[in-house]
Amino acid sequence: xxxxxxxxxxxxxxxxxxxxxxxxxxxxxxxxxxxxxxxxxxxxxxxxxxxxxxxxxxxxxxxxxxxxxxxxxxxxxxxxxxxxxxxxxxxxxxxxxxxxxxxxxxxxxxxxx
Amino acid sequence: xxxxxxxxxxxxxxxxxxxxxxxxxxxxxxxxxxxxxxxxxxxxxxxxxxxxxxxxxxxxxxxxxxxxxxxxxxxxxxxxxxxxxxxxxxxxxxxxxxxxxxxxxxxxxxxxxxx
Numbered sequence: 001x002x003x004x005x006x007x008x009x010x011x012x013x014x015x016x017x018x019x020x021x022x023x024x025x026x027x028x029x030x031x032x033x034x035x036x037x038x039x040x041x042x043x044x045x046x047x048x049x050x051x052x053x054x055x056x057x058x059x060x061x062x063x064x065x066x067x068x069x070x071x072x073x074x075x076x077x078x079x080x081x082x083x084x085x086x087x088x089x090x091x092x093x094x095x096x097x098x099x100x101x102x103x104x105x106x107x108x109x110x111x112x113x
Numbered sequence: 114x115x116x117x118x119x120x121x122x123x124x125x126x127x128x129x130x131x132x133x134x135x136x137x138x139x140x141x142x143x144x145x146x147x148x149x150x151x152x153x154x155x156x157x158x159x160x161x162x163x164x165x166x167x168x169x170x171x172x173x174x175x176x177x178x179x180x181x182x183x184x185x186x187x188x189x190x191x192x193x194x195x196x197x198x199x200x201x202x203x204x205x206x207x208x209x210x211x212x213x214x215x216x217x218x219x220x221x222x223x224x225x226x227x228x
Contacts, residue, residue: 031214043218050214090156102216104156
C-alpha cells in the first residue's frame with residue numbers, strides 16, 4: 001500500500017462549488033504539506049502543518065483552507081472554486097526528527113469549469 | 114526571497130549520450146538541496162539530498178553535486194527510462210538554525226532520451 005494517499009485522484013467541478021481534497025499517510029511523519037503544480041510555474045506551497053495544532057500559510061494560500069484532523073490526515077478545501085484553481089494538487093509529508101525529506105502523494109487532478 | 118532556477122528547460126539526448134542538468138539557487142541559509150524525479154501525471158519521487166558544498170551522491174546513472182551557488186545532476190549513459198522531469202528544491206534554515214521545513218522548487222528540466 002502507498003505511504004501517502006490522496007483522494008479523489010481526479011475531480012471535475014463547477015465554479016462556486018465547495019471542494020475538499022484529502023490526504024492520508026501511514027509513514028508516521030509529523031509534518032504535512034499541500035502544493036499545487038501548474039505548467040510553467042512549478043510546484044508552489046499552499047499550506048503546511050508541522051503538527052496537529054500548527055498550521056501555516058504558504059506562498060499561495062488565498063482561496064484555500066486546510067484542516068489537520070489527526071497526525072495522519074491533512075485536508076485542503078476550496079470554499080468556492082474558480083477556474084484558475086484548475087491544477088494538479090500534491091500532498092507531501094516529512095519527518096522533522098530525521099532528514100525532513102518530503103515524500104509526495106500521487107496527486108489530485110482538479111478541473112474547475 | 115529564496116530563488117531556484119533550473120536549466121535547460123528541456124533536454125533531448127540520444128541513448129548513451131551523457132549530459133548535466135543545472136540548478137542555481139539564492140537562499141539566506143541553506144539546510145539542504147533536494148533532487149526529485151517526476152513522471153507525467155505522478156507525484157515527485159525523491160532522489161537525493163545534498164547538505165554542504167563539495168558533497169556528491171550517486172544512484173545508478175545519476176550523480177548529484179553541490180557548490181555554494183549551484184547543483185548539477187549528471188546523467189551518464191542515459192536510457193529511455195530516464196526520461197522524466199527533474200526537479201530541484203531548496204530547504205532553508207532560520208537564524209537560529211532551525212529548518213523551515215518547506216521547500217522552494219525550480220521550474221524543472223524535462224529530459225527526453227531517445228533510443
